Amino acid sequence: MRRWLRYPLLTLALLGLWLLLNESVSPGAFLLGGMLALGGAGAFAALTPPRPRVRRLAAVLRLLRDVLVEVVRSNNAVARIILQPGRAQGRRSGFVLIPLDMKNPYGLAALTCILTATPGTVWVDYDAARSTFLLHVLDLIDEEAWVRIVKDKWERRLMEIFE
Amino acid sequence: MSATLLSWSVLVAQFFLVAAMGCAVFRVLRGPRAQDRVLALDTLYVNAAILVLVFGIRTGVTHYFEVALLITLFGFVATAALSKFLMRGEVIE
Amino acid sequence: MTHAADLPLWAAVLVSLLLLVGSGLALIGSIGLLRLRSFYDRIHAPTLGTTLGIGCVLLASMAFFSVLQTRFVLHEILIAVFMVITTPVTLMLLARAALYRDRSEGSTEVPTLPVDAAQNERPGV
Structure with missing residues (x-):
């Protein structure tokens, strides 16, 4: 689970993208979007990019x-x-x-x-x-x-x- | 009143965009080099996406948004692949 | 345009202005594609349409549908985000491809490899 949550900003951005694309905030859209966002962030983590450190x-x-x-x-x-x-x-x-x-x-x-x-x-x-x-x-x-x-x-x- | 104003501005915007696409098509045909054609093709894609968005406002149908999104997506992939092809002569190394 | 009849006048003026500015910038960018002389000049021209051009039309579309349907229609942001990410990538790929082609043909218009150019132009750096 930690691997999927290593990029919380990316996960949130993917979820937001899905909700915008569906133009709905229904529980179904949240569930599917959340699953896709976690999967996407997990796939991104599998690429092992260098860790960004954004400050300020x-x-x-x-x-x-x-x-x-x-x-x-x-x-x-x-x-x-x-x-x-x-x-x-x-x-x-x-x-x-x-x-x-x-x-x-x-x-x-x-x-x-x-x-x-x-x-x-x-x-x-x-x-x-x-x-x-x-x-x-x-x-x-x-x-x-x-x-x-x-x-x-x-x-x-x-x-x-x-x- | 607002419908008249909007229909005129939509018409002018469509005219502008068709003219812009004409310029881009001219550059695609004229060249002179391959990179000029690819650049013009990219411009053509973006102008087409803007034109589709204006169509959406003209007809009041939100589904045109999806068309515009797809045009920008495919335009990006096409331009990236063509640039890669220009650089090495093959897309996937 | 009967669907736009119940749009308030301020919204119609706003949407019209944004549409004209956006499409005008796209047109100017495409004219630049015709008028500028070399490829490296022309690569700057379409940026007008891909930044503020499409941005203004997206804002117009958002304002139009939000006012007309009395709810926030925000999905145009997706196209804006996507354009922001892809425009630099395409232009950079294209510029690098053109530079590579020109260099491999030995064109005098482009600088040689950065290392040599740095030694020739800036001995101190």
């Missing part, structure tokens, strides 16, 4: 809010770049190489998702040996500025949460 829930919520703000802001910026004909000549896009201090796989995954989900930046490649990653930026003005943005705005806060 308040920091996670603040981070989510800032990601949302950043997504809205960069949606606007990328829409402008696409629609304005004159800026196509002056704009420069390119790759930036960013050195990272973070080693935690969950933190790296979160950073990847944040950077790729915001329009205008795509995570392209990661070199684990040198812990640097390659970022493609649509509107590249200053490479040093991007290194600072990624490190100060996201990496430091993710390290606080995951390490």
Whole structure:
């Protein structure tokens, strides 16, 4: 039983997913959803992933809010770049190489998702040996500025949460 | 009043989305490279899912939600498999 | 649209705005697919539709059915969660596949392996 309850957050999330999909909170839906959630979490535990240690829930919520703000802001910026004909000549896009201090796989995954989900930046490649990653930026003005943005705005806060 | 407003905005939204799908289809056909086609196909899937959601609002039937969910699911699997294929020339190693 | 006749005006305005913003962003993203020049530029364009585009339409759908049926219709959250998880994965897989193909063809547009690039560009790091 312990194996199935090792990931309580995952179990709860799966149960919530099932209830949302059924649009019902009847005992039957709870029972079936609970069984599926326990089975799913047990299957996940059988994969023996590294244990995540999430600390500071308040920091996670603040981070989510800032990601949302950043997504809205960069949606606007990328829409402008696409629609304005004159800026196509002056704009420069390119790759930036960013050195990272973070080693935690969950933190790296979160950073990847944040950077790729915001329009205008795509995570392209990661070199684990040198812990640097390659970022493609649509509107590249200053490479040093991007290194600072990624490190100060996201990496430091993710390290606080995951390490 | 609200029905008129909503029917017009739904119509405009459907027009936008069909135009967006047209752009994506053009990029699928034009290429120039395989990765451009896969990217455009992924965009096409997402636009189709949004269009189905708008259809749901137009008809007032909640079952369109399941269709949209399935389109996004299959779109993800298709794009992941195609990207893998582009990388190695085979899907399962 | 007779089913929407008893929708209050504020809800109709809200749903209309969200629909127009969402579909407009999806359209702009797809136009970007046509207008931007290189593949690595174009890979940024669909993100508009997959983040705020589908997000706004999902919010519109949730607001519309919740007000119309006077109960919370929340299952659209599932699509939102699913898009949040899958969008970065697909884009990253595609970008890496494109990079791999370009590198193996010896294209000058992309940087070489990160190790070499790091030594060339940042000797101090």
